Amino acid sequence: MSSIEERVKKIVAEQLGVKEEDVKPEASFVEDLGADSLDTVELVMALEEEFETEIPDEEAEKITTVQLAIDYINQNLG
Amino acid sequence: MTFSTSLEGRVALVTGASRGIGAAIADLLGAQGATVIGTATSAAGAEKISARFAEKGVKGAGKELDVTSPDSVANVLDSIKAEFGAPTILVNNAGITQDNLLMRMKDDEWDSVLNTNLTAVYRVTKNCLRDMTKARWGRIINISSVVGSMGNPGQSNYAATKAGVAGFARALAAEVGSRGITVNTVAPGFIDTDMTKVLPEAQREALMGKIPLGRLGAPEEIASVVAFLASDAGGYVTGETIHVNGGMYMG
Numbered sequence: 001m002s003s004i005e006e007r008v009k010k011i012v013a014e015q016l017g018v019k020e021e022d023v024k025p026e027a028s029f030v031e032d033l034g035a036d037s038l039d040t041v042e043l044v045m046a047l048e049e050e051f052e053t054e055i056p057d058e059e060a061e062k063i064t065t066v067q068l069a070i071d072y073i074n075q076n077l078g
Numbered sequence: 079m080t081f082s083t084s085l086e087g088r089v090a091l092v093t094g095a096s097r098g099i100g101a102a103i104a105d106l107l108g109a110q111g112a113t114v115i116g117t118a119t120s121a122a123g124a125e126k127i128s129a130r131f132a133e134k135g136v137k138g139a140g141k142e143l144d145v146t147s148p149d150s151v152a153n154v155l156d157s158i159k160a161e162f163g164a165p166t167i168l169v170n171n172a173g174i175t176q177d178n179l180l181m182r183m184k185d186d187e188w189d190s191v192l193n194t195n196l197t198a199v200y201r202v203t204k205n206c207l208r209d210m211t212k213a214r215w216g217r218i219i220n221i222s223s224v225v226g227s228m229g230n231p232g233q234s235n236y237a238a239t240k241a242g243v244a245g246f247a248r249a250l251a252a253e254v255g256s257r258g259i260t261v262n263t264v265a266p267g268f269i270d271t272d273m274t275k276v277l278p279e280a281q282r283e284a285l286m287g288k289i290p291l292g293r294l295g296a297p298e299e300i301a302s303v304v305a306f307l308a309s310d311a312g313g314y315v316t317g318e319t320i321h322v323n324g325g326m327y328m329g
Contacts, residue, residue, distance in 0.1 A: 038253065042211055 004077075008070050011050055015043045025067040040064075051077055081311040086111035090138075090308065091158065091165035093145055093202060094172030096123040098271035099221060101130070102297035103169055106305045108136025112167060115158050117143035119172075138162065145172050145198035146190075155205045164209030167308045170199045170243065171221040175273065177232040188235045195239035199246060207254065216259035217308045220247050221300070222319065224267040228327045240265070244319045251317030260316035262307050267323020270294040290325030 002010070005025075013020040016033050029035040029043065044060040051073055055063070063069050085107055095104040095116025104116040108131060115138050116127040127140025141158065144150040158165065173195045176187040203218055210216025225233050226240025244263040251261040268274060268285050274294070277285075286292070303322050306312045321329055 036256075038211075038256065045208060 004073050005070050007050060008047070008073060009066065011046050012043065012066055012069070015039065015046050023066055025065070025070070027066050028064055029066075030064070043069075047073070053077060083305060083309040083311050084111050085167070085305070085309060088112045088167050088308075089158075089163050089165045090114045090167035090169065091117070091202075091206065092169040092171055093117045093143065093198070095127055095140070098273060099266060099269060099297045099300045100169075100171040101127075102301040103171060103221075103304045105130070105134055105136060106298065106301040107167065107169075107308060108134065108138060110305055110309070112137075112308075113162055114138035115162060115165065116140050117145075117154070117172070119144060145202060146193045148201060151198075151201050151205055155202075159209070164213070165206055166210050166213050166215055167217045167219075168203060168206045169219045169221065169304060169308075170202060172198060173221065173223075173239075175233065175236050177236070179232055180234045183235065191235040192239055195236065196242045196246075199243050203246075203250070207259075210259050211254065211257045214258045216254070216257070217312075218247070218250065218259065218261040219304050219307050220244070220261075220263045221304075222263045222265040224265050224321060224323045224327045226265060227319075227321070227329070247319070248317045255316060260307070260313065262315055262317070263319040264300060264303050264307070265319055265321045265323070266295060266300045267321070267326045268294050269297055269300060271297060285326070288326050289323070293324065295322065295324055 009020055009023045012023045016035050016039055018033050027033055029040050044055055047069060048055055063072055090107045090112040092100055092104040092114060094100040096118040104114050108114040114136055118124045118127055118140060121142045124140035124142040131138055141154055143154045174191060176191050178187055199220055220243040222240040222243050225237045226244060229237055247261045247263045268289060300322055303320055307315060321327060
């Protein structure tokens with residue numbers, strides 16, 4: 001069973017087409033990993049599916065880095 | 079070089095498919111190989127669509143759908159996805175008219191036409207878009223009207239919605255082009271359907287005089303343009319409004 005951190009990193013790498021080793025916790029989706037606004041929406045949708053949850057829009061907007069995504073999942077599904 | 083207009087393996091959703099242009103579109107997409115879900119506002123209308131599909135050998139079914147109800151759209155789309163798979167071809171065809179001179183127009187005439195013809199396009203498209211982005215392939219085709227471009231007295235509400243869906247298509251085409259999704263508008267002119275049969279004889283004749291091809295269009299002549307846009311052959315057309323009107327309005 002992979003940890004939440006590993007699962008989040010794998011999804012980020014898949015969705016944004018980047019290497020998993022580049023998906024550092026502090027990496028910003030837009031500034032460091034080259035995501036555009038539609039990519040970030042799709043990323044949140046992929047996280048929702050992986051973790052079988054619904055992330056409200058106002059929360060989704062705050063998830064801008066890998067660590068923030070991991071934190072959100074930990075806090076809401078832990 | 080040859081090109082493919084086959085829709086084999088695709089799932090298509092056509093709103094307002096019980097008669098007129100929507101029925102012709104649903105039948106032709108089915109004949110091209112798509113699995114088609116055609117919607118109607120009543121259960122009886124949905125059954126008629128299912129029966130027509132069975133008779134013509136079209137895969138798919140009719141479904142009852144109220145495009146103005148968010149709950150109906152969510153529930154029906156869920157059941158379609160479970161039964162047939164997510165539609166990656168969406169034809170927003172359902173539409174109504176409630177004509178009146180603006181000075182006499184009631185709020186409910188304005189609101190009902192806006193809800194059915196424009197807000198529903200937003201709602202149904204949004205529901206289908208997630209699966210299209212995941213598939214990295216999609217076709218969204220709005221059925222508009224020549225009236226949205228040239229205007230017509232008594233139809234300010236209808237014209238506003240028909241111009242509106244074309245603008246919607248251009249904005250969305252820019253938004254989701256990177257995901258292999260095209261968004262276009264087909265604007266029929268004077269087509270021989272129940273919607274145009276109610277026009278007064280004098281108005282019909284006046285309109286005919288303005289059509290260079292000198293005849294009404296057939297619903298199948300709209301359907302063929304939609305089927306082209308839905309196919310791989312139409313894959314480089316996006317954000318466009320295609321007028322199909324016998325020359326009565328030439329853009």
